[in-house]
Amino acid sequence: MSNSHSHRQQVSDESTFRDRDTMTNQANSGNNKWLARFQHHSKLLMAWVEPGNFTLYYANDTFCRLTGINAPTGSLQNQGIHLFDLFTNVDAKTLEQLYRRHLLALILRDVYKINHTQWRFLDEPVIATLDNPHGGEPHCVQFWLRSQHLNVERINPEINEFSDIDLSKQPIQQIILNPTWEERLNLDNYQVRGQLLWEGLDVTHQEMIRQLISLLIERDSLLRSEKFRLFEQKMRSLFRADQILLLRVKHQEVKLFTSKDDQIIQTQVYSWDSLEGSHFQEAAQGNQVWRVANLESDFHTEFEQTLFNQGARSLLLIPLTVSSAEAETPSQNLMGMVGLTSDQTHNFDSLDINHACALSPALTAALRQAAQSQFNPIHPAVEWRFLEEAERRSWGLPPEPIVFTDVHPMYGISDIRGSSSERNRSIQADLLSQFNLAMAVVDGANQYQQLPLLQQLRLDLSAYIKQLEKGVMAEAEVTAIQYLRDHLEIYFDYFQDCGDGAVEAVRAYKQACDNPHGCVYTARDRYDRMIYEINEQLRQTWERWQIRMQQIIPHYCDHELTDGIDHMIYAGASINSHFTLFHLHCLRYEQLRAICDCARTCFHIRDRFDNPLQVTHLVLVQETTVDIFHDEQTEKIFDLRSSTRDTRYEIVKKRIDKALDTNTQTRITQPGMLTIVYSTQAEWTEYQQYLRYLAREGWVDSHIEYSTVEKLQGITGLKFARVRILPEFEPAQV
Known part of the structure; x- marks a missing residue:
């Protein structure tokens, strides 16, 4: 504020000290009951500041509490605190521009005798962000400057910034709305008497609701990782919640989705009837935000028992409904529900219910959009086709099926045995x-x-x-x-x-x-930690390899964590036009290397536990291509077209990990070994070469076991080869 520095030096000391003494006497006087109420009981943030430099002189309790300033009596004399020191998004320049606008109105009033009762620009608020002194989300404060009680005098009457203009003939709106008029002001030539009143209102919740609504109605899916991360963070902060639950209701089936590592994951599927008598059905039937104060004393279903065992002690449920014409369920046209959990009883109150009601329309819109993407983020390799179809429909064109023809399937699984x-x-x-x-x-x-x-x-x-x-x-x-x-x-x-x-x-x-489970949970905790450790390490290992594989050629890949990890890869020219046979062979070889690395990951985990779970590894080979399509009536991103070859592949994929060796009647998969299932000699010739390469690299042993797979639901002719996967320290015997 260099332009106003010398101006501040010229403020009358006598007038300033007189004003300060008067206000100090008022602040210390027990007779001024209004000042005590102002100091201790107002919800408004209030402060008196020096005009021009915005040095704090006095502030009430609310202002001090939110800013973290220690001033028991409200007096801030000689502390040298400036308003712009407190806010992260309001600097000295912003405040000076705001102050100039107010000063222009005062000069027009006191110097030029131009007064106007409807200068609405003086009431224009500013949103400021204030760091939370106690940690957590920052506060949002909407504030105003109150300058009506200031008086302005021109120090040198000979200096007139507006000498070339007859202000009395200028339209008042032209003066106050033109920023060049404010820039004309020579602040050094004006003496300002009195104190500037700063008033603020904590609008953190309102601003967070506004941001959430804006986030929810954006066109892109709520389930994109970055958007969902912001959504979850703001919802948990607004409602002081521990976890967000999303329930999708369709065809009498309820799918529960929770979050983990900023990603949304499906955790369980329930029938609508299994929730009979639950708070979820109560919320749906009442079609209103539902609060459960103490879950421990008030749960009726296995689902609620599960939530309680996971640490939930209170709930806030927000039912999201569609119009009667769109309804797919008999349960009050319920499309889904957003739930919030807390580990504290009586966590949610009537203010939370009001916030939930305000968010309900935007949540409904976001859930509808998420349902259209079937609660699955669209893989980058195929996203272009979904965006293309969305663009078509935005122009009112009839829907076209999203199909990728002649793609090569590659399925693999690392399964926790027993x-x-x-x-x-x-x-x-x-x-x-x-x-x-x-x-x-x-x-x-x-x-x-x-x-x-x-x-x-x-x-x-x-x-x-x-x-x-x-x-x-x-x-x-x-x-x-x-x-x-x-x-x-x-x-x-x-x-x-x-x-x-x-x-x-x-x-x-x-x-x-x-x-948190409220029972002895020692052995189960050990089991849960082992499962989580195996799944998490397998996921991280596979995702590292997926980055490398996507660099070979973009392809669709989906993986699912249950008791282990299984993955499904589709690659072909219909997904990426640059696809060639070389890319296919590279992907197949990398898939085998990735599976071997997953096995080595399990070896490391095995060495850390006394009684570890065993993990088996399998790859299913199919030379013939399949067609995949997106069925909007299901919640899978892709299904196989109903042809004989595709149906056969699906049956094999679902049952192969539990298949038996025709000769020994033992599982074809064994812990620590890689099993390759194939049908034709051409498939085996290709993969025999890959196994030779793997042995050369030290991934697997050179000894290969062969046999046939027992009949699977009418499917015969499957063969398998099995080879031991080597730890990193053991060289291959080539």
């Missing part, structure tokens, strides 16, 4: 541990006072333990824990008065269950 059995064993171990802890509680209480009910409870627990020792299925995970909650834990208050033995047993039980 994961379901291992999961059941971990459930069994945890339940036995918890039931034994429960037995200790009952025994402790029995030692204090033998009662028939306690003895019967002990017999029930003993019978449960014997049953658990024989083995468990997944459904026992819910029923057994619920039994303990209904028949043991409800008596803990009584057991606390049953002697030291019972007290200690209750303490041990509670300590073992002190986790």
Whole structure:
């Protein structure tokens, strides 16, 4: 503000100190009750600042709290804090331009005696961003300058910036809307008396809602990673939530999507009937934002039990509906739902409900758009065709099917062997541990006072333990824990008065269950960590190789994580016009190398766990091409066209990892080995060459096992070759 520096030096000291003394006396006077209310109780941010340099002189509690300034009495004299020091997007230049506009109005009023009661530009607000002194999202403050009580005098009357213009004959709108008039001002020639009032209003929530609406109605899909990351971040901040849930309802089927690593993933599929009595159906039937204050005491379905076990303690549900003409379900025209979870009970309040209602139309539009892309980000290699079709439809042209013909399929899988059995064993171990802890509680209480009910409870627990020792299925995970909650834990208050033995047993039980799942979760936690570790490392390994493979030639690739990772590749000239036979062979060889690297990744994980899960690896070969198309009635990006060859390929792909060796009746896949399934001699000749190259590079051993695959649902003639994948430190025996 170099132009105003000398002006500030010329402000009358006597007038300034007199004004300051007056305001200080007012601030310290107990008789001015209005000032106390201004200081302590106003929701507005208010401050008195020096005209021209915007040095803070006085501020109320709200201003100090949001800016992190320590000023118990509101006085900021001699601290040298400027307004533009506090905001990240409002600098000295911006404030000076705003101040010049106000000063122009004052000069017109006090010097030229031109007054106007409708100078709306003086009420034009500015949005400023203020860093949060306590961390978290920054605050958005809408502020105004109040200059009506300032007085302006010209120091040297001989200096007149507007001497060449008769201001009295100029249209007032032309003066105030033309920025050149403000630029004419010589600030050094004016003396400003009084204090400038700065008023602000915290509009963080309103601004965040505005940004969310703007984000949601953008044309590109909500499920693009960067857009979804921003959406999730702003939603969690606005609602103080831990997780975002997206539910898509179609044909009486409910698909649940959550987020992980800024990506949206499908986690579960439920039937609509399985949610009978749930809060989700309550929200849908009422067609209104639904708040669940305490999920622990108020859940009715397995789905809600799962959310509770994952740490959710309160919910906010936003149903998204379509018009009756568009309705596809009988459930109140429900298209889907956005859910927010918190690990705190009573987290969501009426203000959150208001925010959710404001966002509901934009969320509906975004979910509709996301549904059109079937909750799957469109792969870059085929995106051009989807954009082309979207452009056609935007011009009102009839839809055309999105088809890629004569593409070469490449399917592979790294499968965790016996994961379901291992999961059941971990459930069994945890339940036995918890039931034994429960037995200790009952025994402790029995030692204090033998009662028939306690003895019967002990017999029930003993019978449960014997049953658990024989083995468990997944459904026992819910029923057994619920039994303990209904028949043991409800008596803990009584057991606390049953002697030291019972007290200690209750303490041990509670300590073992002190986790987000609310039960003993030691073995399952180990299992979950192993599965997550294997899946995550496999994903990272595969995605690294995919980057290299896309550099060979752009192609479509989709991978899915369940108990391991499986991938599906389609490559051909209909996807990329530069595709050649050389590109195909390069991709096939790179696929094998990537699978081998996935196996080595599993070797590293195996070495870190005492009892690791085993992983098998398979590649399915098919020389003949297939046609793929996008079916808008399903949630898959691509389906195969219904031809004999394509149907055969789909059947084989779904069943091959569990197929048996015709001769030995053992699985064709074995841990640590690469299995290649093929049909023709030409396919084997090509892949035999690849195996020789892999052995030369040290990926696999040179010894190859051969056999045939047992008949699969009417499909015969499949053969397989199997070879051991080598650790990095073991050289191949070529």
